[in-house]
Amino acid sequence: MDNRQVIGSWLSGPRAAAEDAGVDFGYRGQQLGLPEEGPGSIARPGRRIGAIAVDWGLCMVIAYGLFARGDQQAMGNWALGILFVMSVLTVGTVGCTPGKALFRLRVVAEGGGRLGVGRVLVRCVLLCIAVPALIWDRDGRGLHDRLARAVQIRI
Template structure:
């Protein structure tokens, strides 16, 4: 293997490198029993980031307008607290935040059934820490979703 091929596989990610080695990983969500496309399929990163941006902007607006007297260093802290409350309350009750609703996403338990509010609490706590959300598995699920045993799917 020459250096360009090694760098190319590194830039393309492990899925591409394993695919070149003849390992079939299937589509994201296949091992979870989810469809490849359409409702119920794994949410793609672009939609997830868009929903997160909408939710964060909403939380900043609430923190700026209701909880502080102008934008300052504590506005971000208040926004994180509002983000936490928004996530726990909305995901724990209706399965999605306003941003997720706008982008057609929802959170479902990995084992089916109704989403337990404790799972929503754990997922939101881990998401507020940010690091778990930056670590993804081959299905595109963040560590916060894996630990809470939830899946973010298209609605």
């Protein structure tokens, strides 16, 4: 292997290097028994980021209107609390927040069906911490979804 191949494999990342060596990772969601494309497939990162941005914006507007006019720090804290309550109530009942509904996403249990109350609470607490949501597995699920045994799918 010459230096270009070594540098090229380093720049493209470990997954690309493993695929070049013949490792088959399959598609996102294959290990979970989900389809590759269309309804029921794993939600792509762009849609998930768009959904959380809509939810956060909605929570900021509510916090500004109800609680914290002028105090930016207080408004952010209230918005985080509103995001937690909204996520618990909406994901726990209908399986999606307003942002997820707009982007046609739903949160379901790994085996299908609704999440239980305990798993919804775990997921929402970890989402509000933010760090677990930024760490993804090979299927594109955030750590908060993985620990709650949840999957965000397209509907």
